[in-house]
Amino acid sequence: MIAVDWGGTHLRLYRLDAAGAIVERRRSDQGAHASHGRHAEVLSALLAGWDDPDLVLCGMIGGRGGWQEVPYLDCPAGLDAIAAHLQRFAPPGFEGRRLWLVPGLRDGSGAVPDLMRGEESQLAALLERLPPGRHRACLPGTHSKWVTIRDGRIDRIHTAMTGELYGLLRRHSLVGALMPGDDEGFDGAAFDAGLARSAEASGLLHHLFGVRAAGLAGRYGDGLPSYLSGLLLGHELRGGLAFDGACPGPVHLVGSERLLAAYARALAALGVQVQRHPEDLAAHGLHALWTRRANPARGASPAAAG
Amino acid sequence: MIAVDWGGTHLRLYRLDAAGAIVERRRSDQGAHASHGRHAEVLSALLAGWDDPDLVLCGMIGGRGGWQEVPYLDCPAGLDAIAAHLQRFAPPGFEGRRLWLVPGLRDGSGAVPDLMRGEESQLAALLERLPPGRHRACLPGTHSKWVTIRDGRIDRIHTAMTGELYGLLRRHSLVGALMPGDDEGFDGAAFDAGLARSAEASGLLHHLFGVRAAGLAGRYGDGLPSYLSGLLLGHELRGGLAFDGACPGPVHLVGSERLLAAYARALAALGVQVQRHPEDLAAHGLHALWTRRANPARGASPAAAG
Incomplete structure (x- = not known):
């Protein structure tokens, strides 16, 4: 089968064998936003020579403004529930293939609902592997996701706008104007200073102005982006670690090596x-969902109750 | 004399009589950033027909990237200290005039220095009027300033990046993409909901994603910008009210009616x-500084110790 992880700003295709091993990979920078209106064309071109009939797609491609919107599924949700809600999709030009879109998840337990779309497929691979009980995962990115897992089901979601805010500040703000070009390295000391600053109670809006003040004073030099990064991460972590109470065991981190x-x-x-x-966990998660869809009763894992 | 309040994005001129009453006003949208390199030309054009020899200028015009940089003066600082540090400035084309630039203020008491440039001149008018003791002022804007005043001197500064962040989110973010055009009205119920949300401990980065989630769910409709505004103000206020301990009396608010x-x-x-x-408090503050410069010993107010 072919697993397609198609977010707002990335597109990754994986070809997997029947046992779920990745055989081949392809990628493109044609995210679901970038390829607006040209989704069929972009996908067809990347599929050249891959004849497998089954494609499972996750990410913003199934969101509003994507290719075809799929409703959110409510938490808690496990592998079987998500697999049961894969939405069959038959766009012109894909005759002879079977396409499914993975629903995003919605956590309505708080005052404001929280959401994910794409990360549920990375988490699906974790759901297969983790023992029963409580676990916590963090998927950093444009909109970083913190998740609690309980007995094989995604229980609660907490999103922080960390990556998007970092990008906005870097590109468009007076703080960003004090920083070097986009290809800066990582400055551990500046990062740690930003992280330490985040612990002060005076608030993120004040800390952000402090980045400007520090930059005007020449502190951290070319490490100013790392200082900002440490500051924002610190604020995210404090919220993410606390949002659903204490949780034993490690935080499961999913993402690129650098992040x-x-x-x-x-x-x-x-x-x-x-x-x-x-981050290629998504390939394994999409394979797991595709397998469950075909055979929901096979699982003996606690997720079967989802 | 002529008082010139020249910030990054605004330029306001006031003509005052000897007693300090505003006789005439002029304004332009040629902020210190917008008129980069053309400051003399912009100012000359606005001065047409005003022959008063003395001009006192405050704001980003005296900052880095302005017309002429003036060093920051350290807090605590009162009227006499600021007046004593007015910097004479004689650019070509202004022969026969006397120009002074007001220094910005720097509070080095915290881990990261805090700064203001322009607001000290609005506060100068307050320093003249307030009785001895402790007072607190808030000057909302791109970079909102919270200030404590102690016995006629500006004691501590706390800045929040509220206005700039609101603008960034409105214009460049996925949250802003869900909002109507720039001329929205004020929605009190949505504003109050954002304010209430800010009190939750889960953090601003999470609350910002919540604006997107609320927008996707259709909550608040065209009031979504007011919700964002209430959210950011709430975060600012909590930091600003707490930053220098409790303070008796009202918060002195300086700014436009709408803000x-x-x-x-x-x-x-x-x-x-x-x-x-x-916000025309700046005119009176600049007049007070100009008067003090000429006669620093006349004051019997506690600020004379500054």
Whole structure:
């Protein structure tokens, strides 16, 4: 089968064998937003030579303004529930294939609903692997997701706008105007200083102005982006670690190596253990969902109750 | 004399008589950033027909990237100290005039220095009027300033990046993409809901994603910008009210009517009294500084010790 992880700003295709091993990968920068109105064309081109009939797609491609909107599924939700809600999709030009879209998840337990779309497919792979009980995962990114898992089901969602805000500040703000070009390295000391600053109670809006004040004073030099990064991560972590009460065990981190290195460093500074997982977890999760859809009764894992 | 309040995005000129009453006003949208490199030309054009020799200028015009940089003066600082540090400035084309630039203020008491440039001149008018003792002022804007005043001197500064962040989110973010055009009205119920949300401990980064989630769910309709505004103000107020301990008396609010209405509403919801002052306070403050410069010994107010 073919697993398609199609977010707002990325597109990754994986070809998997029947046992769920990744055989081949392709990627493109044609995110669901970038390829607006040209989704069929973009996908067809990337599929050249891959004849497998079954495609399972996750991410913003199934969101509003994507290719075809799929309603959110309510939490808690486990593998079987998500698999049962895969939505069959038959766009012109894909005759002879079977396409499914994965629903996003919605946590309505708080005053404001929280949402994910795409991350549920990375988490699906974790749901298969983790033992029963409580677990916590963090998927950093444009909209970082913090999730609690309970007995094989995604229980609660807490999103922080960290990555998007970092990008806005970097590109459009007076703070960003004090920073070097986009290809800065990582400055551990500046990152740690930003992280320490985040612990002060005076609030993020004040801390953000402080980045400007520090920049005007020449502090941190080219490390100012790392200072900002540490500051924002610190604010995110404090909210993410607390949002659903204490949770035993490590935080399961899912994402790119570069992002995870920063998150692991920040969590270590707070005395929190982590377990890292690569971002191609989505391929395995999509395979697991596709398998469950075909055979929902096979599972003996606690997730079967989802 | 002529008072010139020249910030990054605004330029306001006031002509005052010897007693300090405003006789005439002129304004332009040529802020210190917008008129980069053309400051002399912009100012000359606005001065047409005003022959008064003395001009006192405050704001970003005296900052880095302005017309002529003036070093920051350290807090605590009162009227006499600021007046003593007015910097004479003689650009070509202004022969026969006397120009002075007001220094910004720097509060180095915290881990990261805090700064103001322009607001000290609005506060100068308050320093003249307030009795000895402790007072607190808030000057909302792109970078909202919270200030404590002690016995006629500006004691501490706390800045929140509220206005700039609101603008960034409105114009460049996924949250802003869900909002109507720029000329929205004020929605009191949505504003209050955002304010209430800010009191939840889950953090601003999470609350910002919540604006998107609320928008996707259709909550607040065209009031979504007011919800965002209430949310950001709430976060600012909590930091600003706490930053230098409790302070008796009302919060002195200085700014435009529209902004002050929102801040007064939010502070009232927190049970805090306010006293409002118009933004042309800068004209009176610049006049007071100009008068003090000429005659530093005349003051019998406690500020004379500054």
